[in-house]
Structures are given as structure tokens and as C-alpha cells.
Amino acid sequence: MTAACPACVAIPDVEDLEIGPGLKFSIPAIHCAACIGKIERGLRDVVGVNSARVNLSLKRLTVVGAANPEHIQDALTDLGFEAYPLDIEALNTARDTVGRSLLTRMAVAGFAMMNVMMLSVAVWSGAADATRDLFHLISAAIALPVVAYSGQPFFQNAWAALRVRRLNMDVPISLAILLASGMSLFETLNGGHQAYFDAALSLTFFLLIGRYMDHRTRSAARSAAKELTALEVQKAQRVVGANIETVPVVDLAVGDVISVPTGARVPVDGVLLSLTGLMDRSFLTGESAAVNATQNAPLQAGEINVGATITLQATAVGEDTSLRRMAQMVETAENSRNSYTALADRAAQIYAPAVHLLALIAFVGWVLATGNARHALNVAIAVLIITCPCALGLAVPAVSTAAISRLFAMGYLVKHATALERLAEVTRVVFDKTGTLSIPTINLPEAMGQTDRAVAKALAQASNHPTSRRLVTALGGVDAADVSDIHEAAGQGISGTSLGDTVRLGRGAWIGADFDGLGFRAGNSEPVPIDVVERPRAGAEDAVRTLRLPAEIITGDAQEPAMAFGKRLELPVSFNIRSEEKLRLVKAMSDQSDRVLMVGDGLNDTAALAAAHASMAPASALDASRAASDVVILTDSFAELPLALKVAGLSRKLSKQNFAIAAVYNCIAIPVALAGLATPLAAALAMSASSITVLLNSQRVRYTK
């Protein structure tokens, strides 16, 4: 590219820069057109940005160009938006080929349906002889290739079911589509009066709408779940000689020395090289108190370092870490949900043989009565087409689409196909405690004066320890005092100088008090104990109270904190329960014909989450636990948990109602069809009317309170 002016030569041409891989950011605060304009305009000036595009539905920003991710994040912060970089590999942004092919098939079926319908209206209003035959021929020319193309999702499902000698809803649907097309072709070629091309096409079109909506709501939930994984950018700090370099976790090898700063998660299994370490294992064991580790102690991936920065030597990396092995075990485990038969399939197992038998009876009956095989076949096929497989095919997807998008709006991501139906059947709820029902917080003592609070805040602000951060949150309204010489004694506390006095915040023994827990001491005054307690998660108390099911807590935590917390929520508690025992307890409940809903977040819950009839995990849960659960709760509050169960219950009820509606239509239509009075017009009306009733009835799930 030649520059227009000599001075321009010095300016690097943006288009000549190598286009880097796309960067993706999650920006939860985007909500309007103004935000889109602000971000896209604002990023244009950042060096290296070729194009920036906001996706408002996903609240996600895609940047193309060789730009530095940190510059972009800074630019976004300047614009007033909090942005989180997403790990593109974890996001797996492969195109949604299934959704796309469904959409195209739906469009093709819609196009064909409308054109054939136009020709059919002429036939219904009295076109006769050569004109009628011509119209039928044109209809056939449009309908047959379209049915062959658009009907494939149904044919494939039906074939897959038949091959393993099972029946699903796609079997009667496929049969109705194929027979309607086949018979209509035969009638057309023989100058017959009736052709059902429009029925075959509208059946395909309506059902594809249902399929597409269903797919779309599910993939929205799945992509939101994937985004949670992608938010945890997998980086580690490797120690090479005297230097520390930041590398992706996948590049770590056995034997590498890794530095883990305060508050960070241990990326791989390893042994501790530092003399001591203070580890939070609550994700792995459910214990709320931190654990002391000494040199050469084994550390597991997933533990959080709450003490000073530690170094460790990797002993297992990547897929070999105990965390990944656990996650894989859960993913591949044969569990109850794979063998669960969905409501629609159970209905199909009754419906399909009944309808097929009815059609056979009609055929045999008419052959015996009139001896006219062609007319008898026409009647039999009319029975198959008119028995509303359309309404039946829509009965469940229409409801689940509405229910899943309702739950999505509430912050509940439904990940699994049969999750709604299983949630509706739950008879008992088991909660994990630490991280699920409870969040550790600080109880500020009344005895602590304003000056002490200001000093304590100044000390706490200087430390990354989780307890310090919680203390800062608890002291939200207080202005920090002026404290100098702040020094942190790892695992003990923080000291400083304020107004000539030495002030200390830390373990009881360290500040010279006679209590064990956290305390504060100014100079030589009486030490003030600060209680670290577990506060129930927002809405947890409401949820437990309004839940009309027996509930209990099963935790890996010690007796004392577990009992105290259970008393507060008025729930029975089992404590000191390890992962395998949790699994055994949940299985024992299932054996007593209880259907258990497990709500948990840690690695110790993962097996139980997978084994339970249905399971939920908060968004803060470990990746493995989220993968094992049916529903991920994105909101911080649990207040709407009973409502989510209610929506699931209602959606099962509405699905059954939809089946009943379809059955009522059948009660009217079947006698007409059996009597040989069904016309293509009657079939079209019955099909549309029943489908629309079913769709409208399904929307009721959106308005439950």
C-alpha cells in the first residue's frame, strides 16, 4: 500500500498489522444502545484494535486486532465498564451449526408451506379437473424435496430410536409426514381429489419452530455456563531461576517450581517447598477453617493459599491432577440422568402404538366394509395425519422453552435436557454448607470504638488475607485511619503504628490475648475479640422456610460450626461427612424412593451432585461441580430457589395439560377421520388449531409467582 503523503510513511498502517486472534471480554454492565456506541467508539482509538463488536444478548465484546488485552481492559475501565477477559479456548466459540441448520430447514419448510397452502386454497375453493391436477403436481414438486430436506431431524431421531427398538415422539411424526407425502403423490399421479401436501409441510414447519426454540434457549443456557468456565483465566506463576514468569496452566510440567500468591488457587498438584503454608481447603473438603501445611506436605490443585506467598513443586499437571481426574470421573460416570426417560418419550410410548393400531383398524375395517383398498388406505392415512402429532410434538418443547427462558431471566441456568422434569419430581433437598448456604463474615463487636475501627480498617486494607478483606467489607462505612509502619506477619496478623501506639490485628495469641480467634489490640489496652462467623447466603433463610420439602445440611465441616449454622436455619445437620459418605448418604435416600435435589459447590459435593436425582450449584462453585449439576445459579441470592422448583413443577403440569388438549382434539377428529369424512382442509384446521392452543397454554409458565 503506497502512502498518499510522504509524512504518512512513518504512521504504521493499521491494515498491515498482523491480525491477532480475537479477544473476548465479558461486560456484565452493558444494557442499552448507548453502551454499545460508547464502547465501540471508545475502543477505536486503542492501538492495534481493528474492530470491536458488542453482542448485547450475550453481554460480550469481541475485539479483532493485535491489541494488548490490558490496554483494552484499561480503556473499558476508563469508559466506566467493568470487563473480564474470557479464555477463548474454554469458551469454545465453534459456530452453532445445529441451530443454524434447524433455522434453515425451518425457513425452507415455511416457504414451501406458504406456497403450497396458496395452491391448496384454490383447490379447497373448488378448482377441478385439469386445474386441480396441475396445482397438485406443482405442490408435489415443491413439497417432496422440501420434506426430504426439512424433515431430516425427525427422520434421524426416529431412526435412532427404532434401531434400539424404542419409540419416541419422532416416530409417529416421521410416519405421518412420510405417509402423507407418499399418499398425496399417489393420488396426484392418479388424478385423485385429495392431497395432503400442505398438511405434511405445516406439520414439519410447526415442529421445526418448536425444535429451534428449544435448541436456542438451551444453547443460551449452555453458553452462559461455558462463560463461567472461560472467566477463570488459567494462568500460573512459574519460578525460573530468580525470575517469575506468568504462563498458561497448560504449559506447566512436572517438576516446575510454581509461586502461588496470597488468595490464589493452587493450579496443579504438588509438594510445598516453603517452610509453612496456610491453605483453605473448603472447596475440596467443606472445612471452613484454614489448614496449616508444612514443608513437603502434598498440595492439591484447587486449594486456595490464604497465607503468605508460597512456592511448590509440581508433581502432577493437566489431566493428571486429582481435580481433573475427579471432574472427568463425574463427566463420564453413568448416572441416573442418562437413563431418565423424558415425559415426551413416555407419552410417545403410549401414543404411537395406539395411533398406529387405530390406523390399521381403520384400514382393515374399510377394506372389509367396501372392498376398496385405495379408499381404505386414504382413510387410514387421514387418521394418522389428523391425530395431532403436531400438538403432541409441541406439548413438551413449547413449555420447556418458556420455562427455561423464565428461569434464565431469574438467574437459573438449566443445563440438562431433562433437568426441568427431574426438578419437578424432587421430594427432598440436601444442602452443602460452606460456600453454598453459608458465607463467612465478620461480626463487629459493640465494644469496639470508632477510632479502633478506623485503625483496624487501615490494617486490614494492607493485607490480601481473605479474613482481612471480609473485615474491610464489614467496615464499609468507616474511613481508614492514618497508620504507618504497617507490617504483615504471615499467618499471624498485621501490625502498625498509630498515634505513637503499636496497633495489632491478628490471631489472639499473637496480639497477646487469652482468646484463640481474631482480635484487635491498640497499644496496651484490653484486646478486643472479633468474631468470624458464617452468615447464611442472601435469601437462604427465606428459601429454606418457603421450601415445602424436607431439607437438611450435609457438610464436611467440623461439629461446632456445622451445628451452630444448622440451628440458625432450623435444619437438621450431618457433619464431618467426607465426599464418599456424602455420595453414600444421597444414594441411601434415593434407595428409600426419595428423589433428592442436591445443592452444593465444592469438589467434595461433586459425586453427590452427579448421583442425585437433580442438582444445583452456585456460580461460585468449582468447575467440576458446575459440570456435574443440572442447574447453575447465577444470582448471589437463594431467595428464588423455591420459585425455581415451582416453575419446574408447573412446567410438568402444563406439559401434561398440553397432552390432554391434544387428546381432546383427537377425540373430535378421530371419529371424523374413521368415518372417512376427513378432508385436507379439516386436517389443516385441526392441526393449526391444536398447535396454537398448545403454544398459548405453554406461555402460562412465564407468569407464575
Place this chain on the structure above:
Amino acid sequence: MNVLVVLIPISLLLGFIGLLAFVWTVRSDQYDDDKGNAARILLDD
């Protein structure tokens, strides 16, 4: 009735053009962000 010979192909052709337009919109990712597209109409640039 001879007018049908002209009208039917025309109506089919128009429908087919509509279908092609739809397939093009699917292929160029125009259904990936329905909320964003609704909001973008309010932007000046």
C-alpha cells in the same frame, strides 16, 4: 385460466427470492444478537 401460467411461476420466484434472502441472513450471523440489533437502530453512526 392462462394467466396462471405466468402468475404461478412469478409467485414461486418471489417466494424463492425471499427464501434466498433469509438463508443469506442466517449465513452472515444476523440472528446471533437479536437484542443488540434492536438497540443498534438507535445509534447515530
